[in-house]
Amino acid sequence: MQQGIGGRPPSPRSVLLAEVAQATQRLADAGVDSPRADAEELAAFVHGVKRGELHSVKDADFDARYWEVIARREQREPLQHITGRAYFRYLELQVGPGVFVPRPETESVVGWAIDAVRAMDVVEPCIVDLCTGSGAIALALAQEVPRSRVYAVELSEDAMKWARKNVEGTRVELRQGDALTAFPELDGQVDLVISNPPYIPLAERENIAPEVRDYDPEMALFSGEDGLDLIRGLERTAYRLLRPGGVVVVEHADTQGGQVPWIFSEERGWADAADHPDLNNRPRFATARKALP
Structure with a gap:
């Protein structure tokens, strides 16, 4: 032998x-x-x-x-739809038809947000996740910033079914509703607002991967001719929610690098607006700080 x-x-x-x-x-x-x-x-x-x-x-x-x-x-049915699970940072999430599947690119967005919150001199930071989808971002923040108070909102009932499953038994407070009008009781009290909103231009519909185009919900993908319609609305929401010195973090497409920081302009009450790359060195998210009085 x-x-x-x-x-x-x-x-x-x-x-x-x-x-x-x-x-x-x-x-x-x-x-x-x-x-x-x-x-x-x-x-x-x-x-x-x-x-x-x-x-x-x-x-x-x-x-x-x-x-x-x-x-x-x-x-080209998404892998996560077949297995019913998606991995995000240290989480295993339940996902399926009707909810946006979290992407690895978003992990770098959350990583930056976690570092920003940890650097704040706040005992129990208040965090709001707008357009939460599966709840991935909110849950990651709640897990990795242990003393944080985390709130999340999602408009789609189909997505909410998955988000409810994922946040069950956690301290994330989940609500169904419009991100533009969410959490009025928190106005001026939030330390961090974060969002992975829809940002694909309508004209790009036929150019995206079948897994995205045919399976992810349109509500989570498209936002006007340039893809920035909802982000423009979220800029005002973030300004309303944040305390002076609070930070907003918004994911965007790699082709929109340089455009999103301009939405968070000094004229609208923001400071330190900047773009940041993902792990592949592609423009991936914008951040800004609500200016001090």
Whole structure:
């Protein structure tokens, strides 16, 4: 018998790992951006293990349902809709049809916000998340800024169904309503306002990935001809909510770098408006501070 390292027989290649390789090629041919990662994640989902444990699945335990979920992903159904879960920073969230799937790019937005809140000389910082969707941003802030008071608002009833599931048992206060008129009782008291609003220009509808265009809710995607309609409205909401010296953080498209900080102008009561890159060094979010009297 052929000997492996230390005299042990070499481990046989798992049938599952061979199938994952075939699935990776199928997903790549279908235009999926991360074919290997998705093929592995779907294999782990079907077989009830973690991605790093796929090698432990015995040949006899290979589940033919794997090809069913691969076929769905080939049709560009979002990975998170198939598995029913999305990972965001240190969270595992429940997601599905009707709610915007949180993206890795937004993690850098939240990271900046967490650092900003921690730098404030505030014992129990007050945070408002506008257009919360699945609740990802609000929950991450509540988890990583332990003494914070976190409020979140979402207009869509479909998205609220998922947000309610995710925030259940946490201290996030979730409400359904219009972000532009939310939380009037907090006017002038908030330390941080954060939002990942819709910001895709209507003209870009046919240019976005099928996973986004065909599955994410339109309400969470599009906002006028230049994509900035809601952000313009949120500027006034943030100004109303924030205390003097409080900070606003708003995500935007990488093609909108330089445009959003101008919305938070000195003439409208803001200071230190700036744009920031994501981990891929693309313009991703704007910040500003409500000017002191």
